[in-house]
Amino acid sequence: MRQSRLLRMLDRLEREPMADTVIDAVRKKVQALPLGNGRDLLHGRWLGHPVHPLMVQVPIGSWLSAAVLDLYPGRSREAGLLVGVGLTSAAPAALAGWVDWAELHRQQQRVGLAHALANSAAVGLYAASLTSRVRGRHAAGRAYGFLGLTAVAVGGMLGGHLAYRQASGANHAEEVPHVVTQGWHRIGAVAEFPVDRPVRRSVDDVPVLVVRESGGAVHALAERCSHLAGPLSEGTVSDGCVQCPWHGSVFRLSDGWNVRGPATAPQPSFETRIADGHVEIRLRRQGRDGQAPDEGQAQRRSTGTETRHGS
Numbered sequence: 550m551r552q553s554r555l556l557r558m559l560d561r562l563e564r565e566p567m568a569d570t571v572i573d574a575v576r577k578k579v580q581a582l583p584l585g586n587g588r589d590l591l592h593g594r595w596l597g598h599p600v601h602p603l604m605v606q607v608p609i610g611s612w613l614s615a616a617v618l619d620l621y622p623g624r625s626r627e628a629g630l631l632v633g634v635g636l637t638s639a640a641p642a643a644l645a646g647w648v649d650w651a652e653l654h655r656q657q658q659r660v661g662l663a664h665a666l667a668n669s670a671a672v673g674l675y676a677a678s679l680t681s682r683v684r685g686r687h688a689a690g691r692a693y694g695f696l697g698l699t700a701v702a703v704g705g706m707l708g709g710h711l712a713y714r715q716a717s718g719a720n721h722a723e724e725v726p727h728v729v730t731q732g733w734h735r736i737g738a739v740a741e742f743p744v745d746r747p748v749r750r751s752v753d754d755v756p757v758l759v760v761r762e763s764g765g766a767v768h769a770l771a772e773r774c775s776h777l778a779g780p781l782s783e784g785t786v787s788d789g790c791v792q793c794p795w796h797g798s799v800f801r802l803s804d805g806w807n808v809r810g811p812a813t814a815p816q817p818s819f820e821t822r823i824a825d826g827h828v829e830i831r832l833r834r835q836g837r838d839g840q841a842p843d844e845g846q847a848q849r850r851s852t853g854t855e856t857r858h859g860s
Contacts, residue, residue, distance in 0.1 A: 667704035
């Protein structure tokens with residue numbers, strides 16, 4: 550089967566650099582907003598995934614409901630109320646979307662800008678719809694409303710491409726627990742890990758970040774940032790945390806917790822031990838009681854491909 554014309558158009562949009570100057574200017578303005586801790590709130594770090602998709606349900610639902618009411622005579626007043634609710638709720642949803650957009654890859658930002666323009670057109674059309682209804686021009690209000698819903702559909706299609714085709718907002722470390730085999734894995738001699746310097750190793754073809762502290766403790770996390778797969782081994786280690794070099798997400802080395810966004814998901818973490826002068830790691834898995842299974846349990850479940858050593 551041939552690639553659809555729509556998909557070819559979206560692929561061209563990802564590669565088109567025409568709007569890159571505008572993207573750079575807007576990105577800098579969004580990143581300069583004095584949001585403080587509100588930035589992580591808008592990213593959805595507290596929720597564990599982006600909050601923007603949740604927030605847009607209110608304006609979309611309100612406008613879709615208004616369109617249904619517009620199909621029935623005499624319901625223009627109720628439809629107008631729903632249009633107003635959608636307009637009011639669109640502002641915070643848009644702010645959350647812009648904050649997420651400013652921390653994306655360039656190809657994602659290109660599609661995201663088109664997504665924002667479609668939604669801005671929808672807001673303008675619905676504002677015209679509400680104004681017409683208030684002035685008693687109900688036919689015009691309905692017409693503007695249906696045009697606005699069309700713009701919302703286009704924006705939703707672009708948002709779906711951004712989320713599902715380009716994996717914007719997805720947890721890019723989610724597969725780690727599914728591909729790392731259970732049991733202890735030897736990753737190198739202790740001397741191979743300089744103090745307080747991030748080192749990249751690999752277990753079952755999964756990149757792993759290893760940091761040895763001055764006190765002797767060794768920490769290991771999945772190396773690809775959960776936000777957009779940035780290389781944490783190229784990041785900065787400070788105060789028991791590592792900062793992603795791409796978008797600044799900060800993760801706690803002891804357990805992978807995302808201390809600061811834009812990452813909304815923590816990093817998969819590993820238990821560590823030193824055996825015979827070598828560092829060994831084991832994926833920290835949670836059992837039914839919320840605790841990691843003991844070593845004997847992990848070994849009984851193992852596939853036999855990992856290296857095991859006594860502690």
